[in-house]
Amino acid sequence: MRLSSQIVLCLVLTGMAHWQTWAQEVEKPILTVYTTSSFVAENGVGPKAEVLFEETCDCDLQFVEVEDSTGILDRVRSEGDSSAADIILGIDNALVVEAQNTGLIAEHEVDMGKLNLPLAWDNQRFLPYDFGFFAFIYDKLRTPNPPKSFEQLLEADDSLKIVIQDPQTSTTGLGFLLWVKALYGENAAASWSKLAPKIHAVTKDWSEAYQMFLEREADLVLSYTTSPAFHMIVEKESKYQASPFKEGHGMQIEVAAILKAAKDPVLANLFMQFLAGESFQALIPTNNWMYPVLFPEEGLPAVFRNLVRPVKSLMIDAQGIADNKADWIDEFNQRLNR
Template identity: 50%
Template sequence: MRLSLAACFTCAALPALAETPVLTVLTYDSFTSEWGPGPAVEKAFEEACACDLQFVAAGDGAALLARLQLEGASSPADVVLGLDTNLTAAAAATGLFAPHDQPAATGLPVAYDDPLFLPYDWGWFAFVYDKTKLPEPPASFEALAASDVSVVIQDPRSSTPGLGLLMWVKAAYGDKAADIWGGLADNIVTVTPGWSEAYGLFLEGEADMVLSYTTSPAYHRIAEQDETKDWAPFAEGHYLQVEVAGVLAASDQPELARAFLAFTQSPAFQSVIPETNWMYPAVETTLPQGFETARPETSLLLSADEAASLRDAALTEWQAALAR
């Protein structure tokens, strides 16, 4: 395991205290699960920092921002891990984050350099299906809307995939997004608070497809030796998600918090991302065999400011369609 010199010096310079310093990282539920990255990340960082790393789960990704906005500067968290570029403009507007002083991540498919937020993984949103049950999945949003294929999605008010879907439709269709949602409304079986609940319903057979990622089938191939799951390529392209971490300005462990952000770029952190978070690492890393079979031909991504400006209108369109 290697840490950057800055991270090592930071950890070594921490004062000797009577009690072990505690670093609190606010993140989403699946990150802290026994099969997620949390356990391996906690073990590796604690070995390097002589500290107590504690993860606090707060639902899905979009729920993190809502919790921060509620708690403000009194938040007990030192680091927030799990926002994405659809939320960073709103997160920056809170004034709760401090600069991270780390170089830009090198393994992203797009240029990204933000003084407050540091990427740790990324992926493309996609609809996942079972090939044995749905031999010919829809190949576009319009085809999905015209079909009787059932889907389960996540709530954009609490879930980053749910919000990502809103931005995906908006980026692909612009002013016609409301029409797309009108057509999709009768395909949607249910809307869940987060990704875990939605994916669980799909695996239980409650829907033909689930909003997830192009990398989700890799879990089934690698962990379960199950080749039946795949993602459906959409003609409109696929929306990118870049997940980020940031240091809270009110942290009482600022040096330790910055050391943790540096650690997210290290091999010890990045190497566990593909087979625990089932996303692409933000730093160039050798991917495990069988991790991917193909990538989308077209990538869609709105800037942080564009996503923030379109969020309310997109949410209104989505709610209006589902309320009919």
């Protein structure tokens, strides 16, 4: 009888322990982040960031994959206050006014004074977590003398084949449109007309365009000055380079933001602090292949010293983009007969 009682007691205690463990797991707060497919890719920043953050937050960080940043904005706009997202991560400077105008974005609590950006950033609703510069990538074995300026690009023989992305579906494509607009202003239409015969393809996204370039369907592909770092570090290959343009290069800043409907604002702000912290920022150069907004004490990887450094950073103010983007895309489509 006593033995039976001991067995029963043991089973009860074991059951309670399992229940407590289960209850603790169930009670972990969930932080839902809408982000891009490139961020959550197996070799991207997302999987590593998830492990690092969950080590400190006692929470369940869940990334929801959306194809691109335009899709992120469209999704939260359609979901409104009932969105499952606590945070959006991966939109850029070209979309911040559109995002802010939804009325869905809350201010974060991160001190942005410590961020290392080439220009001032004071919008407290959007936290920069990396930045980069648009550039044309070439294979120096196949194209030993690429254009070194927009002027040379426009005047190049029409046999030169370039691949760019659609500004309606790709932030890279939109960034290129803004780069051209920043340089040529009201004369951008004429520049598109000159460029049109050289454009081999306008792809939906960056991945498709870059793959076409790697398969030798084009001489130049629109990407980033930091893209060669991937080839040098991962593939030990130095033939892919960015062409330095004397007029300067368009700049992109990627940001994250908290939604006003976030289920746990304290946890959401903790994640934003994490994005601006050393452990996450250390992942950026060799996982997202961009520049971090907090440079590591030991410096960037050595190959970054060999990358193109723009003589000038070109950006159009966010409000100007929001006011004119639709017209500028129409101009692009008309001149390219799309």
